[in-house]
Amino acid sequence: MDRIEQLETALTIESATADHIRVDDARRLTGPGLLWNKPGAVMDVFFTGIDAAQVTALWKTHARRVLDALGWQDQSVTHRTFTGGVNLAISAPMDQLYSAIFAAQTAWHFCAAELFDAHSGDFDQMVGDVKGVMASESNPALIALIEAAEAHGVDILCDDDEISIGHGTGSQVWSVDALPAPDDVDWSGLHNIPVAFITGTNGKTTTTRLLEAIARASGKVAGLTSTEFVRVGDDILDRGDYSGPGGGRMLLRDKRLEVACLEVARGGILRRGLPTRAAAAAAVTNVANDHLGQFGVNTVPELAQAKFAVHRTLAEDGVLALNADDAYVRAEAENTSANIWWFSLDAQNDLIRQARETGTCCAYVQHGKVVFFDGTTEQIVIPVADVPLTMGGAAKYNIQNALAALCLALALGLPQQALRDGLAGFKPDAKDNPGRCNEFRHNGARVFVDFAHNPHSISAVCDALSSLPAKRRFIMLSHAGDRSDQDICDVTATALNFQPDVVVATELEGYLRGRELGETSNLIERTTLEHGYEAKQILRATSPSQAASMILERLEPGDIALLLVLSDRDAVLAMLDG
Incomplete structure (x- = not known):
């Protein structure tokens, strides 16, 4: 057993339980996150029929008592209340994070004993046990x-x-x-480099890739983390979901790197926190309903709180780029004192007008051009039509992503010419931006492939493509089984904004997640029929590959197809590349 395994299993601390309360495993916080910017430990407690204020008051008392007894008088206690529970946290020295878990569990042991009028252990003995782990972990x-x-x-x-x-x-x-x-x-040989964090419900991958392209255009060795891989220059360090702090550390330790673009997702923020407090810039692209119900993040405003953790990564003079067109972003911005650079599709947006009036940097679209206000003067950066990602301005969500990348690039100190070159040279294809509205040609038809999977992203793609002229429209739809019936029906209804003539519903055997084969396709079909479609317009497929094949063999010149691909991605792309 190695040292870490020994630390993880050093103590077993039992607490009183009840049917109406559930306590998840405590976890280490290694950096800034939803609750604060301190390392330590957090536990999530879910309950019904209990006053949250009673729980948090007990936590404040017992956690403080445990910290003081451990000699951690300089460490802090905090909590966050949400519907149906609380997050309870303590801070701890960076070399004591496993000990912090046991300290938090000890504090909860005494909270639970008082809540349920149960017998508690000997305080001095339990604190002594934690001190023993502290001595082993100390560095x-x-x-x-x-x-x-x-x-x-x-x-x-x-x-x-x-x-x-x-x-x-x-x-x-x-x-x-x-x-x-x-x-x-x-x-003398050690220094920080320009670092940007990018988060949001949708657009974060595209914005990260676009920012990296701008940095490359400046002649810098740039790198990125993402849900797909970690890359420095053209060298992929590893594949997998690296949108958490581990990916950030892998990237930032590469000796070739001169500019870092880090995509960060909700899960990494909530599980462990973010890897640094020395970022030059951060962005929140938008906030929408997706992946709610984990770690006590149950509503979209609470998700906005989690996304906004990126502001805690900023160095003293860092910039927070925010989407002025997003209501949830605007609301949560009231809770940060960061230096905000707003961006908007509308030059007359009230926050853009306020920024110009107060001499604050901002970015917006005016008369078909991307404009940056530097605090004093307006600078035309590039016509929207010259940014391939925007599909001639039809893909408004990608105009927003371009504005976010623009703000980040300038906050990182990248030159204006690199900004123009990066925006003009970055294409919506499988090379530059794989899986994000990639266009292919097949039998004279236009075929778009996108990995969009939530209502917000599907709505954005469908709205953009619905404006394109077409003889006939085909769409491939599928959904992961862990979404509710209502969610699947809502996403299907949103996809119908594409105004398809033919809908192909496909199964996802690898994403059933508790459902039976056919259930999800039935919901797609039912929703499509309820929206006025005829049964003959709806086809069924057993896999995305089969669904794509069914559509491709029906395409004629002038048609448009949208393939929303969740699985079999490589197989579908291979069909189109062939």
Whole structure:
């Protein structure tokens, strides 16, 4: 058993339970997140028939008592209340995060005993057990390096195996078991690089890729993290979902890197937090209903709170780029003191007007051109029609993504010419932006492939393509089985904005998630019929590959097809590349 396994299993702390309460496993917070910008531990408690204020008051009392007994008088206690439960958290030193889990569980043990009038363990003994884990986990050399890095104004990234100081070309990495003394570090060779975080319900992948393209156009070695891979230049470091802090650390430790573009998703923010507090810029593209019900994030405004955690990554002079056209983004912006650069499709948006009046940077569209206001003067950057991603202006969501990337690029200090070159050179194809409204030609017809899967993204794609002239329209629809019946019906109704002549409903055997084969297709068919379609306009397929094949063999010159692909992506793309 290695050291980490020993720490993870060092203690088993039982607490009183009841049928109307559920406590999820405590987890480590390694950086800024939904609750605050501190490392520590958090636990999610769900209940019915209990006053949340009673739970949080008990937490404040018992967590504070445990922290003080552990000698962590300088550490903090916090909580967040949501419908049906609370998040309970403590902060802890960076070298004590496994101990922090046991400290949080100990505090909850005494909270539960008081809530349920149950017997509690011996306080001194339980605290002594946690202190034993603390002694095993303690790493004074790490704390010394953290303090020294802060004094030198350079970022430090920590995980179970490695510690690094600085980013990219200015970074150095050590094993956590072989850390140097601060005086033995060559601080002159360590520095931070321009870093941007991009989040949102939709558009974050495209915005991240577009920002990286702009950075490349400036001659810099740029890299990105995403839900698909980590890449530096043309070199893919690893494939997989790297939208969490692990992907960020992998990217920022690459010695070739000069500019970092990090896509961050809700899951990584809520599970572990974000990897740094030294970002030059961050963006929230939008907030919409998607993946609710995890970690106590049950509503769209609560999801906005989670997305806005990126503002806690910003260095003192960092920029937060925000979508002024999104109601949830506008509302949550009231809760941050960050330096906001608004962007909008409308030059007369009230927040854009206010920004110009107060001499604050912002970006917008005016008379068909992308414009940046630098606080003093308006600068025409590029005509919208010259940005291929916008499909001549039809893809309004991609105009917003371009505006977000523009703000981030300028906040990172990238030159205007690189901005123009990047925006003009980035294409909506399978090379530059795979899976995002990629266009193909087949038998004289236009075929678009998109990985959109939630109502917001599907609506954006369908609205954009519905404006294109077509002889006939075909759409392929499928949905993951873990969405509710209502969600599947709503997404289907949204997709019908594409005004298809033929709908092909397909099964997703790998995404049934508790449903029987045919259930989801039945819901798609029922919803389509309820919207006035005839049965002969609806086809069924057993897989995305079969559905794509059925559509492709029916296409004639002048037709348009939209393939919303959740699985079999490579097979579908291979058909179109053939």
